[in-house]
Amino acid sequence: MSDAKKVGDLMVEITEYPHIPYWMSVREAVFLIRSTYDKKSGLGIHRMVLVFDEKYQLLGVLTLKKLLIGIEPKFLRKDEKSPYQGLTGSDYAELSTLLEGTFDKGCKEEAKKPVSDVMLPIEAKVDVNDSIPKAAFIMIHADVNLIPVMEGEKVRGVLRMSDVFNELTKIVVE
Numbered sequence: 001m002s003d004a005k006k007v008g009d010l011m012v013e014i015t016e017y018p019h020i021p022y023w024m025s026v027r028e029a030v031f032l033i034r035s036t037y038d039k040k041s042g043l044g045i046h047r048m049v050l051v052f053d054e055k056y057q058l059l060g061v062l063t064l065k066k067l068l069i070g071i072e073p074k075f076l077r078k079d080e081k082s083p084y085q086g087l088t089g090s091d092y093a094e095l096s097t098l099l100e101g102t103f104d105k106g107c108k109e110e111a112k113k114p115v116s117d118v119m120l121p122i123e124a125k126v127d128v129n130d131s132i133p134k135a136a137f138i139m140i141h142a143d144v145n146l147i148p149v150m151e152g153e154k155v156r157g158v159l160r161m162s163d164v165f166n167e168l169t170k171i172v173v174e
Contacts, residue, residue, distance in 0.1 A: 007135050008128035011149040011157035019050035022059055026070040027111035048146050051119045058155050060119035070118035073106025125150050136164045
């Protein structure tokens with residue numbers, strides 16, 4: 001393993017990673033993520049989107065799960081008052097099949113809301129000069145697969161868990 005490598009050596013530059021303003025709609029964020037998908041395999045290069053404010057300050061991150069939650073119709077949510085409240089997970093799946101037209105309409109309506117309504121706040125950051133083991137420790141304990149890389153107050157890029165994994169597991173395979 002290369003002991004001298006720093007976070008800045010492994011990070012993806014911010015210009016190379018999808019990022020959007022907080023007022024953008026969930027629908028637009030879905031289009032952005034889907035645009036990185038390979039048509040044949042159906043796999044995407046990016047599985048998250050960074051969210052910034054008008055001063056380019058990092059506010060949060062959108063995961064695929066949060067985007068799916070963002071388009072879930074209100075009538076399927078456990079916290080909403082509805083005749084369907086209290087159903088189990090399998091009941092919800094059957095209900096969505098029965099109400100397919102309503103489900104589709106509900107998803108499209110929910111997708112109009114801003115991403116700030118569904119994004120996750122940034123809970124951890126690393127510095128561009130931090131070591132890779134330090135970054136791994138922070139990522140593991142913050143339970144994140146992607147972490148912003150800072151240089152002072154400026155976001156320089158992101159560090160992905162897969163890149164940290166590939167770097168640190170060289171110890172085992174060498």
